[in-house]
Amino acid sequence: MSDVLSLLFLFAGFALAVFFFLFIFTSIREYKPGAAWRAAVVFLPLLALVGGLVVSEFPGKTALMCGLLACGLLVAAVLLSSWGNPWVDDRVAAMSPMDERDAIFSRFLRLKPGMRELDLFYESHPELKPIDDKIRKLPGLMGSKAGSFDLQTTLFNTATFDVMEQLYKNIDWATEPLGDTPVQDSAVHFTQRVKGFAHFLGADLVGVTALDPAFIYSNIGRSPGPWGEKITLNHRHAIVIGVKMDDAMIRHAPHHAATTESAFRYMKAGQTALVLSRFIQRLGYPARAHIDGNYRVLCGPLAVSAGLGELSRMGLVVTPEFGPRVRFAVVTTDLPLEHDAPIQFGVQDFCKICKKCATNCPSGAIEKGEKRVVRGVKKWQSSQEACYQYWNRVGSDCSVCIKVCPYSHPNTSVHELIRWAIQRNPLMRRVALMGDDFFYGRRPKSRAPLPDWHRKTS
Numbered sequence: 001m002s003d004v005l006s007l008l009f010l011f012a013g014f015a016l017a018v019f020f021f022l023f024i025f026t027s028i029r030e031y032k033p034g035a036a037w038r039a040a041v042v043f044l045p046l047l048a049l050v051g052g053l054v055v056s057e058f059p060g061k062t063a064l065m066c067g068l069l070a071c072g073l074l075v076a077a078v079l080l081s082s083w084g085n086p087w088v089d090d091r092v093a094a095m096s097p098m099d100e101r102d103a104i105f106s107r108f109l110r111l112k113p114g115m116r117e118l119d120l121f122y123e124s125h126p127e128l129k130p131i132d133d134k135i136r137k138l139p140g141l142m143g144s145k146a147g148s149f150d151l152q153t154t155l156f157n158t159a160t161f162d163v164m165e166q167l168y169k170n171i172d173w174a175t176e177p178l179g180d181t182p183v184q185d186s187a188v189h190f191t192q193r194v195k196g197f198a199h200f201l202g203a204d205l206v207g208v209t210a211l212d213p214a215f216i217y218s219n220i221g222r223s224p225g226p227w228g229e230k231i232t233l234n235h236r237h238a239i240v241i242g243v244k245m246d247d248a249m250i251r252h253a254p255h256h257a258a259t260t261e262s263a264f265r266y267m268k269a270g271q272t273a274l275v276l277s278r279f280i281q282r283l284g285y286p287a288r289a290h291i292d293g294n295y296r297v298l299c300g301p302l303a304v305s306a307g308l309g310e311l312s313r314m315g316l317v318v319t320p321e322f323g324p325r326v327r328f329a330v331v332t333t334d335l336p337l338e339h340d341a342p343i344q345f346g347v348q349d350f351c352k353i354c355k356k357c358a359t360n361c362p363s364g365a366i367e368k369g370e371k372r373v374v375r376g377v378k379k380w381q382s383s384q385e386a387c388y389q390y391w392n393r394v395g396s397d398c399s400v401c402i403k404v405c406p407y408s409h410p411n412t413s414v415h416e417l418i419r420w421a422i423q424r425n426p427l428m429r430r431v432a433l434m435g436d437d438f439f440y441g442r443r444p445k446s447r448a449p450l451p452d453w454h455r456k457t458s
Contacts, residue, residue: 020047023414027439079427094376139395141395142154146394148395153456171277187338203241206242210238233332238330239332242269313366324408357401361401363390418432
């Protein structure tokens with residue numbers, strides 16, 4: 001009996017040691033020495049205890065080892081079994097579509113002082129004029145007087161957005177089949193081909209869902225077309241394309257290195273959507289790409305509906321694979337397709353207790369309280385005005401909320417194991433959050449150096 005217990009303890013000690021060294025290695029690679037030191041404080045005494053119990057001899061050793069193993073197995077069973085995960089349905093009423101004219105980007109990137117449309121907007125939204133006027137006095141996104149401006153590296157962002165703006169102005173191409181009639185095939189085969197092609201083009205995530213009219217903008221705002229014109233989009237399906245953002249760049253938020261990463265991934269998602277849309281048009285079916293600066297739909301809710309993730313406290317979609325480090329584009333179409341089912345993996349429950357995005361948000365834009373009903377959906381609603389005000393002060397698109405989210409950790413074996421574990425039950429999520437706070441801090445800091453090509457000029 002004693003030999004069996006010793007072997008079990010040796011196995012437990014070996015597993016603990018492997019996790020410990022993997023955690024240390026991961027923390028060092030992520031430039032998080034504090035997490036490595038705290039891991040040593042936690043794990044080394046545990047390893048010493050296990051080793052001491054195996055090699056020492058004392059009265060009651062067998063009973064103690066049996067008790068510790070039983071407790072360990074019980075704790076593991078409770079923490080790693082699946083329970084307490086009811087499906088959360090936040091739709092509480094008929095959903096109403098959003099007017100793109102109300103979006104912050106429409107008000108600042110399309111409407112300019114002196115334009116009649118600007119006056120019309122504030123005539124119907126007088127409450128927004130004071131804060132918007134205040135924002136217009138700030139240095140601006142990538143402005144030369146903004147906090148993170150650099151004479152050379154800021155141009156990484158402007159160059160990328162300049163190219164996107166020119167390439168994506170006219171994307172409403174006509175259906176143009178090679179033959180006299182559309183290509184015929186089953187929805188199953190079309191879906192397989194579309195997803196495979198999207199991944200080949202650069203998509204990291206692809207999901208398909210029905211195009212809910214509530215997720216179509218009601219009127220044109222920022223996107224090309226007559227400002228205020230009613231949007232008509234009769235497509236039946238939406239293909240949602242997700243492109244991951246590199247943690248090594250996002251960890252520098254709110255420095256504009258994060259904006260460089262964000263801009264590039266928007267462009268990559270847009271390129272994938274454009275080619276995929278054209279492929280479908282050449283098959284003989286109507287299709288339209290919806291990309292940064294030229295949307296007719298809300299990407300986030302469609303990504304949730306397509307099973308790519310859950311909506312979080314910060315207002316971004318958190319995916320199982322990459323957390324919120326994802327940029328989306330959408331292709332809407334009438335091509336016969338099979339739909340994916342929505343998923344839930346504990347994000348709603350985790351966001352209730354975590355609040356790291358809200359705690360670390362430099363603008364205070366993210367709500368720390370409970371959800372509220374917005375256009376028929378119960379959700380956390382951030383202040384786009386407060387968020388955009390900070391963007392225009394610092395000169396980048398911030399991304400601090402993405403950086404500090406526990407789901408944003410890199411895709412190492414340690415973090416993937418923890419991401420799997422927190423899907424299991426509410427208790428495991430609370431234990432994981434305490435661990436994240438202990439090892440990385442309630443206000444996580446990154447000591448990672450900027451890439452050589454992105455370091456400040458002066």
